[in-house]
Amino acid sequence: MTGVLNSNLAERRGAALSRGVGVMTGVYADQARNAEIWDVEGRRYIDFASGIAVVNTGHCHPRIVEAVRAQLDRFTHTCHQVVPYENYVALAERLNALVPGEGEKKTVFLTTGAEAVENAVKIARAATGRSAVIAFTGGFHGRTFMGMSLTGKVFPYKAGFGAMAGDVYHAPFPVPLHGISTEASLAALDQILKSDLDPARVAAILLEPVQGEGGFYPAPPAFMAALRAICDKHGMLLIADEVQTGFARTGRCFAMEHHDVAADLTTMAKSLAGGFPLAAVTGRSDLMDAPQAGGLGGTYGGNPLAIAAAHAVLDIIEDEGLCDRANLLGARLKQRLESLREKVPEIADIRGPGFMNAVEFNQPDSDQPNPEFANTVRARALERGLILLTCGVRANVIRFLAPITIEDAVFNEAMDVIEETLLASHAAQRGTRETAAS
Known part of the structure; x- marks a missing residue:
């Protein structure tokens, strides 16, 4: 922890940086290891963004740190x-x-x-x-x-x-x-x-x-x-x-x-x-x-x-066999999402090879995109300590890009958060529709 608040850094950022450089969260990193990030306030997050598919090998992999340190001395x-x-x-x-x-x-x-x-x-x-x-x-x-x-x-x-x-x-x-x-x-x-x-x-x-x-x-x-x-x-x-x-x-x-x-x-x-x-x-x-x-x-x-x-x-x-690991993790993720289709009718598609996976959301019983649902899922997951990214021309897709080196226990924890978030987001949107219809 640094003693600095995320909100203070956000205020400084707004005053110092170009508006053209957007950010997807208000979380300011203090340290990171493998698939976990701790912010400046000490809160832990599971990282399913990987810096947009950059740290496939996890944050601060010891072998990468060692290799860079050795070169730094030369x-x-x-x-x-x-x-x-x-x-x-x-x-x-x-x-x-x-x-x-x-x-x-x-x-x-x-x-x-x-x-x-x-x-x-x-x-x-x-x-x-x-x-x-x-x-x-x-x-x-x-x-x-x-x-x-x-x-x-x-x-x-x-x-x-x-x-x-x-x-x-x-x-x-x-x-x-x-x-x-x-x-x-x-x-x-x-x-x-x-x-x-x-x-x-x-x-x-x-x-x-x-x-x-x-x-x-x-x-x-x-x-x-x-x-x-x-x-x-x-x-x-x-x-x-x-x-x-x-x-x-x-x-x-x-x-x-x-x-x-x-x-x-x-x-x-x-x-x-x-x-x-x-x-x-x-x-x-x-x-x-x-x-x-x-x-x-x-x-x-x-x-x-x-x-x-x-x-x-x-x-x-x-x-470390990361190609095989990617196929295993992706299969587990897609299986978990498939199990939620009947409970979350907003799910229109689940796809992606290996561990480059996504879920697309439409309006229930419709082929119309549902970007509001995707953003709700992203925001609710962040509240629960899981970093997700949206994408898609229609902005109705959640993509999953966790480090391929993620530990099983951390992956399983993230799967539970994803399930809870999808169910809660569906319940909230259904309640909104029912209120509007009454």
Whole structure:
């Protein structure tokens, strides 16, 4: 405990920080371990957000702390483009071997997921000599200029920021729950290529294998296979944005491992370095070598502390069996949610591979979204000491992103809170409807 109140910090924050930097809770962290956070007032929370899928390996994993501390004693920064270092090269070698896809691969390290996406587009344009990029509705690819242009959601990411980057097109992402089938999505993409965009101008098609901010909708296997075929037919590149899906979250090291096809370029960040800022693009060697020397990189890209942390993350995933653990935890979570369907008719869908899971809420006996219910669940859970996040273009989805290393006892405690919260939220909303009807 620090003796400082959350309310005092919130007041200071409002006076000192840009309104554009939003926050999802009023909880100010003092310390954290694995799947638990203690705030400045000493209250404990179970963390089902993981810094938005960043600490898949838990807060302050001892092996990550040890690796960073050892690197800290050696050097903290040289800029790899000025004085390179071995652990940067070694991590690139590991990612080249891990990222799905046949043949030789190469890697570049950056700092943020948005930066990785921007550089993947640069690489695709340099390799193909083309400029257009196709992305999808509901996709999230960052808040930078190209990132927000590629993102398929206006509020809050695009609103008020003027014209977007040129040569970016959006096709509908297949979400059967919303009436958009794989066939309908592909038909719309075909129409874009017939009426709006010459396929010979398209550098790449970019998508998340499981949409993150958009609502945790997995790309259907048939859809991914069709995109691969379209890219091969027209000389386009397929870019998999694995920033949120990577590193054991979906029960595989990368979500593209759930598909029978591979991307040409893969972007990653978030959980790559267990809480330290690190991003990467990995792809076919011929593509990665297309930009001229100096065309890629950044001052802090591949910071040696973050690189050291990432080596520890990859070791932990393998040594602690986190892919299997993600599948086990996700199955238990979805089973618990399924058991509540009859008691909580607001539940419209339960989904997600591995431990990248979500529940979507509609009005009872309706296909109309129920964002009020999702927000009520989030708020009630926070009151009970469980941090949850909402998402989705309709804001009616709760996503579950606890560390994959969460202890069984803490996980079970969270499951009880989720059940209690869903039941209480349903009872409250039913009471509101009955009062309005009387």
